[in-house]
Amino acid sequence: MGSLEGRAVLQLEDENLMDSKQNDKKASSMDATPQISVFDSDTDDVSCRCMWNSLLRQMHIVLFSQKLNLLIPCGLVAMVIDMLSDHNGWIFFLSLLGIIPLAERLGWATEQLAFYTGPTVGGLLNATFGNATELIISIYALRMGMVRVVQQSLLGSILSNTLLVLGCAFFGGGIVHPSKDQLFDKGTAVMNSGLLLMSVMGLLFPAVLHVTHTELEFGKSELALSRFSSCVMLVAYGAYLYYQLTTQNNNLYMPIAEEAGENDESLEEEEAPEISKWGSIIWLSILTIWIAVLSRHLVNAIEGASDALGIPVAFISVILLPIVGNAAEHAGAVMFAIKDKLDISLGVAIGSSTQIAMFGIPFCVVIGWIMGRPMDLNFQMFETATLFMSVLVVAFMVQDGTSNYFKGLMLLLCYLIVAASFFVHIDPDDIHVLVAIYNAMEYLERVLGPDLTTKKKRRCFNAHEDAI
Missing domain, CATH: 1.20.1420.30 (NCX, central ion-binding region)
Structure with missing residues (x-):
């Protein structure tokens, strides 16, 4: 009986050891999971940095490369x-x-x-x-x-x-x-x-x-x-x-x-x-x-x-x-x-x-x-x-x-x-407007009289021009 109990105790200890090893493996695997996510986040940061640098480089080429x-x-x-x-x-x-x-x-x-x-x-x-x-x-x-x-x-x-x-x-x-x-x-x-x-x-x-x-x-x-x-x-x-x-x-x-x-040189120096x-x-x-x-x-x-x-x-x-x-x-x-x-x-x-x-x-x-x-x-x-x-x-x-x-x-x-x-x-469309303006000036001189001052003529002419 004692021997059986000792064997049972030994088996229980072995099972506990196996369970503890499996738990350690699970824990280690769980510990490894956040390490992978950290690696992915670093990769994302690097890709974002590369995209940002590429954008800045293109902006520099387009906007600042020529005087x-x-x-x-x-x-x-x-x-x-x-x-x-x-x-x-x-x-x-x-x-x-x-x-x-x-x-x-x-x-x-x-x-x-x-x-x-x-x-x-x-x-x-x-x-x-x-x-x-x-x-x-x-x-x-x-x-x-x-x-x-x-x-x-x-x-x-x-x-x-x-x-x-x-x-x-x-x-x-x-x-x-x-x-x-x-x-x-x-x-x-x-x-x-x-x-x-x-x-x-x-x-x-x-x-x-x-x-x-x-x-x-x-x-x-x-x-x-x-x-x-x-x-x-x-x-x-x-x-x-x-x-x-x-x-x-x-x-x-x-x-x-x-x-x-010269053609060979131009091929070698072909632009990219x-x-x-x-x-x-x-x-x-x-x-x-x-x-x-x-x-x-x-x-x-x-x-x-x-x-x-x-x-x-x-x-x-x-x-x-x-x-x-x-x-x-x-x-x-x-x-x-x-x-x-x-x-x-x-x-x-x-x-x-x-x-x-x-x-x-x-x-x-x-x-x-x-x-x-x-x-x-x-x-x-x-x-x-x-x-x-x-x-x-x-x-x-x-x-x-x-x-x-x-x-x-x-x-x-x-x-x-x-x-x-x-x-x-002078554009032909503007000629008709000029003819109308000159006719208006002649009309003003004929109606208002030759004694009208130049300043008043100009004021009347500008008003008629705006109306046209």
Whole structure:
């Protein structure tokens, strides 16, 4: 019995030992559980820190990597002035300065996204956002009913690209390389010139109908013809994009005069994207919204700035707005010409003009159709004749596939003549108002008598002008 009891006691002790070991294992496993959670929390902290550092790095690249970005606060100052006062001259000037770096960053974000989308989609993105600043300004002005501002700003984009940008590129490249004529792809230049002439045709016929009063239905045929021609031009531009991105393998603007060794070096030094794909999309959206907000202040201040600065609205719309909207793009075209990569310069200058002429203008006509605004292709005879002569000059300049500083100088002098012409140009719609004002002055002198003092005449004239 004693032995049995001893065995039973020993078995109980063994069982207790086993239970204690199992409990120790459970306890150890339970103790290990919070250690895993601590490890997970550390991992989350590290990932959050990495995301925050990536965000700060992208903000630094987008906002602080270029000296031109020092002008970004000018847009914020313009908004503050617009809220606190009505100094339209300062609002307009500061809005212009604020849009310059945003337009450059918008093009840069588009290029970053093109790294991830491939050449075909990247080409479409560049075609769409290449002139996004002008299109945003035009669409907002169209909403405000400022059809003439839309027409003149789009016309000014074409003139500045074909005469000013191309002229600066030819002149700069010729000065740096005076001992030779620079070469570029003649076929590409001629194709773009043909598209520009097609756009001139689309603008010319509605203007001629308006001037000669030969419309089938007065006030309707001109608008109907403009909308039909716009649809045809959009189809032609779509076919051009398809040809550019597929048939020519997206190589229309690649340099053709480089040696094989230089091509190998360019391949080795091929650029890499600076920000992620989703970062490009997010910044593209932010910059587009930012430009749209600034465009509202810019467009609202145009007429007030014209009165405050004594500059015609036509000169502001045709000369100042396009130069500022494409300032960074213009500088890039000149730099490529200096580096003897003239095909890229032509892609920026003439290619951008083709986008505005064959896509931007008809697109605004269609948008105006949707909005119920009478946006048409009748840019008036003066503007249409200016565009026609400018396109002809450029077509003759690029037909032989060579450039030098003298060709650039001629293009710049042509642009100077165009700028001077618009500085003294009065819009036809304003002529009727001026005629009514002068008739009112003659009426006041006839009724009130010649003995009326000049000060009283001016007071009566101002009152009549406000009534008109």
